[in-house]
Amino acid sequence: MNEFVSRIEERKYSVKFLDEFHLQLNEKEYEYSIKKISSDSYVLELNNKTFICSVIENKNSSFEILVNGNLKKVISHSLISDKAEELLKAQSKEHSSVMVVKAPMPGMILKIKKHTGENVERGETVMILEAMKMENEIRAPISGCITLDSIKEGISVEKNTKLFEIR
Amino acid sequence: MIRKILIANRGEIAVRIIRACKELGIKSAAIYSDADIGSLHTILADESYLIGPAPSSQSYLNKQKIIQLAKEINAEAIHPGYGFLSENSEFIKMVEESGIKFIGPSSKSVQMMGSKTAARSLMQKNNVPIVPGTTEPIKTVSEGLSLANEIGFPVLLKASAGGGGKGMRKVYSSNEFESAFESTKREALKAFGNDDIYIEKLIENPKHIEVQIIADEFGNYRHLFERECSIQRRHQKIIEESPSGFLDDQTRQAITSAALNAAKACDYFNAGTIEFLMDSNKNFYFLEMNTRLQVEHPVTELVTGIDLVKEQIMIASGEKISFDQKNINQNGVAIECRIYAEDSSQGFLPSAGKLKVYKEPGGPHIRVDSGVILNSEISVHYDPMVSKLICWGSNRDEAIKRSLRALDEYFIGGVSNNISFLKFILQSKEFQDCTHNINSVEQNILKSFEEQLNLNETDETEIAAAILAAHLKSTVKLKVASENSNTNRWHDLLYE
Known part of the structure; x- marks a missing residue:
């Protein structure tokens, strides 16, 4: 009941609250206390080290938390729902997984470096979006095969316009 | 003495200038676009005026409107900050002609330094070392190639009107020269409306x-x-x-x-x-x-x-x-x-x-x-x-x-x-x-x-985030649980 799994990028943290002052994180025991200081701010004490945390986003199970100035994106589930999520993910992986990349801001497509049908590695630049007076590289979030629909060099895009798909 | 300054800029540099005005006992007037309503420079300034919509071309770059505003509010000087109109010799000339003081150099000085080739020849005449190369725009490929050979490869082709790293191309050998020459010219025309280019020796890793x-x-x-x-x-x-x-x-x-x-x-x-x-x-x-x-x-x-x-x-x-x-x-x-x-x-x-x-x-x-x-x-x-x-x-x-x-x-x-x-x-x-x-x-x-x-290092703030997220998740559960029990209790009470 009081066991949770928090995931940050590919790292997994199993958190078990033992009592009001003690918890286990990945099997290691910590002394802790959490105090709410405003609607979205908390003071966390962990083995006599103090952290100030601001919850910037809290949607279902996905959190954006600023801890002493460092932004962390955390997905947290109860142990049971984490297991369920993993199962679902494994199932959907057997079907095709498609990643849609959208424009992070309004701008103009300056250059397209990868075209439909090409394979890209994670982190490779797919296109260059000119916005905020800067040329911005739009990179592939995963490795796979690119599909560009109606995106061409020179066109303007709004925020969240679909740029390409990787499968 | 200047009594009021209009600050033709935004953001941190506008704030910086307002601070100097305050310490000198001079009134500061800020301008802002629709996108900057309530921003720090508008709050700190003694007066602030909406100048236009968010795009710079209609607000912070609107020369006529800024000068007209300065006249209306009796500002005796305009400080341009950096960027926007600060190095626009046409704007500076307009300010000079309006009788308002421009806080910066004369339009003439700005114009002299605005063209790279003109500035290079001026510097050469005044004992300021310039990168070996031409001071006049190059007309033809063959002229350029012989100059490049004289200077020695690698060389840099540059647009006379360029800046900010645009309109530049490195050329490492004579057989790359012709295509680089043509494409730099094309790029210069497209970006700056002027296809004058010149050659400089490439200073490696300066x-x-x-x-x-x-x-x-x-x-x-x-x-x-x-x-x-x-x-x-x-x-x-x-x-x-x-x-x-x-x-x-x-x-x-x-x-x-x-x-x-x-x-x-x-x-x-x-x-x-x-x-x-x-x-x-x-x-x-x-x-x-x-x-x-x-x-x-x-x-x-x-x-x-x-x-x-x-x-x-x-x-x-x-x-x-x-x-x-x-x-x-x-x-x-x-x-x-x-x-x-x-x-x-x-x-x-x-x-x-x-x-x-x-x-x-x-x-x-x-x-x-x-x-x-x-x-x-x-x-x-x-x-x-x-x-x-x-x-x-x-x-x-x-x-x-x-x-x-x-x-x-x-x-x-x-x-x-x-x-x-x-x-x-x-x-x-x-x-x-x-x-x-x-x-x-x-x-x-x-x-x-x-x-x-990509090393995926864990730090202690990450552990803190993991714990807080788990805590938030657990309190959501408790809340739902207690709400449920409250409803039940109310239900029970009703039928007592």
């Missing part, structure tokens, strides 16, 4: 060293020593410092007197900066002159103790420079880090949005110049610079350590930032040894930074 100068309208010229700005990404400066850890006294003497020659050559007055490239043998070459206040001016202020903006205003009021050259020294070391709203873990994508958390660092010898406060909006319409951190130390090592300490004290939430990248640069061996050059970031530092990103 440092960027610039000299701050200031002059009054009585022909007094002073320099405020150098700044090194070699840490750049895509021709954009990220970290600047004064003094440069690379210069010796002899070179310093030579480069500052060359800078004064450059300023005198164009009858310059007010604050300006002469940029040079310096090779590994400490030979230096004129790059360009920036006829305005620079983003990185605070590092000079911290080591010399001179307030450059106040000095600019006093000079525009018809006063003489307030100090003698012999009384100006470089005391300690100052480093500036530019905090950008960009995600250094995602290819430096700029990030727009609301600053939901914002806390600036403090403590001894820390200066923060910013134009934002909590809940400020970082808009897609303008430069994504959030804040500038300038740290002073009695020596370079202390200044670096202080900068690292202060960067850790920034709390920025709601938009991404480049703080982890700034820290990585400050800790790199190249920066610490002062062997870095203008290509270091893109050739070495960026690569090792991105490798480090």
Whole structure:
């Protein structure tokens, strides 16, 4: 009941609250206390080290938390729902997984470096979006095969316009 | 004496100028676009006026409207800050003709330094070393090729009207020359409406060293020593410092007197900066002159103790420079880090949005110049610079350590930032040894930074985040549970 799994990028943290002052994180025991200081701010004490945390986003199970100035994106589930999520993910992986990349801001497509049908590695630049007076590289979030629909060099895009798909 | 200044800019530099006005007892008038309603510079100024819609072309670049406003509100002077209209000689001419004082150089000086080829020949005539190359635009490929052979490869083809790293091409051998020549011409025409290009020797891996100068309208010229700005990404400066850890006294003497020659050559007055490239043998070459206040001016202020903006205003009021050259020294070391709203873990994508958390660092010898406060909006319409951190130390090592300490004290939430990248640069061996050059970031530092990103290191703040998220998840559950029981209880009570 009081066991949770928090995931940050590919790292997994199993958190078990033992009592009001003690918890286990990945099997290691910590002394802790959490105090709410405003609607979205908390003071966390962990083995006599103090952290100030601001919850910037809290949607279902996905959190954006600023801890002493460092932004962390955390997905947290109860142990049971984490297991369920993993199962679902494994199932959907057997079907095709498609990643849609959208424009992070309004701008103009300056250059397209990868075209439909090409394979890209994670982190490779797919296109260059000119916005905020800067040329911005739009990179592939995963490795796979690119599909560009109606995106061409020179066109303007709004925020969240679909740029390409990787499968 | 000037009684009211209109500040034709926004963000941190508008705030910087307002601060100088207040300390001098001068009224400040801010302008703002629709996107900047309620932003810090509008709050701090004595008066603020909506100038137009968010796009710069209709607001901060609207020459007629700005001058008309200045007249209406009886502003006696306009301070342009940097960027926007600061180096627009047409605007400066319009201001001069309107009878309002422009806080900066004359339109004539700006025009003389605006064309790269004209500036190069002017510098050559006035004993300022220029990069070997042509001072006149090149007409034909064959003319260019013979010149390139004379100068010696590698060479750089540059657009006369270019700037900011655009319209430049490196050529390493004669057989690449023709195609490079044609494409640079095409690019120059497209970007600047003028296809004049010229050739320079390519100085490989130079440092960027610039000299701050200031002059009054009585022909007094002073320099405020150098700044090194070699840490750049895509021709954009990220970290600047004064003094440069690379210069010796002899070179310093030579480069500052060359800078004064450059300023005198164009009858310059007010604050300006002469940029040079310096090779590994400490030979230096004129790059360009920036006829305005620079983003990185605070590092000079911290080591010399001179307030450059106040000095600019006093000079525009018809006063003489307030100090003698012999009384100006470089005391300690100052480093500036530019905090950008960009995600250094995602290819430096700029990030727009609301600053939901914002806390600036403090403590001894820390200066923060910013134009934002909590809940400020970082808009897609303008430069994504959030804040500038300038740290002073009695020596370079202390200044670096202080900068690292202060960067850790920034709390920025709601938009991404480049703080982890700034820290990585400050800790790199190249920066610490002062062997870095203008290509270091893109050739070495960026690569090792991105490798480090993939290492997936866990830090203690991550553990804290993992625990808090789990805690929030557990309290949501409790709340649902208690609400349920309340309903049941109410239900029970009803039927009692």
